[in-house]
Amino acid sequence: MAGFRPKSSARLSPDAERLVADALALDASGSRMEDGYWERRLSQRLHRLLKNGSQTALDAALEHLFKHNADASDVLAEQAETLAESATIEVDGAKLDVLLIAAPILAHTRYAIPSGALKPELAQTLAVHLQAHVLATGTKVALSPYLYSIDQLPRSHSDTFALTHKLATAALAGTMPKVDLRDLPETAPILADPRYLLAVVVAPHEGALFRWQEDAKEHHAERSVCLEQWRQQVQPTVALLLPGCEFELLLPDAFFLSCRESDKSIRPLTVRAAVNYLCGTLDVPAGQLAAVVAGFGEEVVEEYRVGFTMRGEKEVIYGIVWPVYGREAGEADAEEKGNPVEQICEELRNAGVEDIFRHAALFDPEYCEDCGTPLYADRSGEIVHAELPEDAPTQQPLFH
Structure with missing residues (x-):
């Protein structure tokens, strides 16, 4: 969800180039008064594009800045979010x-x-x-x-x-x-x-x-x-x-703030819910489960996927996604406590899963062509579909 990280072509359109230039200028500004000048200019361009439903130029500008100037990318993303979620009107x-x-x-x-x-x-x-x-x-x-x-x-x-x-x-x-x-x-x-x-x-x-x-x-x-x-x-x-x-x-x-905070807050619950579901469905204690944690993304880690197996077995029987946000993407190899991988492992251990394998490689974010669900890395690094054992219950009562 928020903020959006789009895909773009290598060549920028004139609108995208202007957005990039204004965002770079605003990021380099040396005073609050100059900030105001560039903010007004950038806001006018963004408002016109958003009102016309022209997302493509904004996507391209964000992607370009994300690759080449992270601070200016944050500036443009903040301005775009502000104009998307708020307005001053006259009635x-x-x-x-x-x-x-x-x-x-x-x-x-x-x-x-x-x-x-x-x-x-x-x-x-x-x-x-x-x-x-x-x-x-x-x-x-x-x-x-x-x-x-x-x-x-x-x-x-x-x-x-x-x-x-x-x-x-x-x-x-x-x-x-x-x-x-x-x-x-x-x-x-x-x-x-x-x-x-x-x-x-x-x-x-x-x-x-x-x-x-x-x-x-x-x-x-x-x-x-x-x-x-x-x-x-x-x-x-x-x-x-x-x-x-x-x-x-x-x-x-x-x-945008609420969506980001809720996305972060749900992540530990996702781990616990998965372990509880597997323990209840397969009638096994959490200690008989194992987890394989791997980073997925095109150039940097955009999310971690956790594949669950039975301890000592290869087949991935269930999986969850732990998205990363902002600067978390750069913490994949961090040794200090609190980086995303350590958080995931801590939640797994708190849920009773002790057998945890961590991949160092970055994997392409692949999805099942038939059902669209994420694919997971097994312990050997093969990207696979998560499938419950054949003798596991396949029908759960649904509440709507």
Whole structure:
């Protein structure tokens, strides 16, 4: 998910070249005043491209900078995310600020984690609680009537831009958003995965968006208080949406930040859910399982894939993906404690898996041509499909 790491051709278009030049200039700026000049110039170019749905030039510029100047790449990515998830608009002569927010739900189960359309009354209930416990007094809100999986979130900055403005229109009109959900992809059957509620908040220009920003004593609340109230109030409603699942609610916040934080937070749960699933399905203790950890990516590590085997056997019977973000990609060979491989191994050991093999090589991120699932490295370095033993239960009850 966020931020997007696109693929591009070697030759840059004129629009992409201008984005690269402005991002490099902004990164090299020596004063806050000069920053403002380059930010305005870069924002004008980005706004035009995002409004027209022209993602290609932005993708190419991000990919070029990612390879040649990581700091400028971060600058361009931050500007693109800001324009995709937020806006300042004018309505009847009044300026208003708009922000797309995500309310993440970390869910895990032995069955299937639902996603899909929300009943209107449930969507309304969630919007009311969002307004009452998280958003600033006097703001307007529109909540998309859908429980999103990662696969169903906007796939690009231009898609995010379009959703932000569509929800803003509904918030200003006080109506239920009409979002075209027909072409959203199916959700991958993962045992631990985030789900998201998406909404837009509209506030007076430069006014408070969230309750923790407010100065008034009767309304101000710390983030921790807002999170506790949010959890208490919406727990029963979310439980209706996720039967058969355990879940944790994170604090609603700006779209890209929330998505990144939830992606990171779900990773340890993914390891534990996989071990619990295999122990329950195969009726074995965790100590009889082994794990093979390998980095996958085209030039740098973009994700680690963990293939599970029975101890002493070669066949990969199950697998999970541990994505990496930002500078984590450069920590693959780091010896200090806390790099991604050490985190994965620690979670495996905490779950009871002691036999852990780590590959030093970087593997191409291959997927099954038939079902689209990731392929995993076995202990010998062969890239294989994960398959449960033939005598394992193949049908699990599904909760929708």
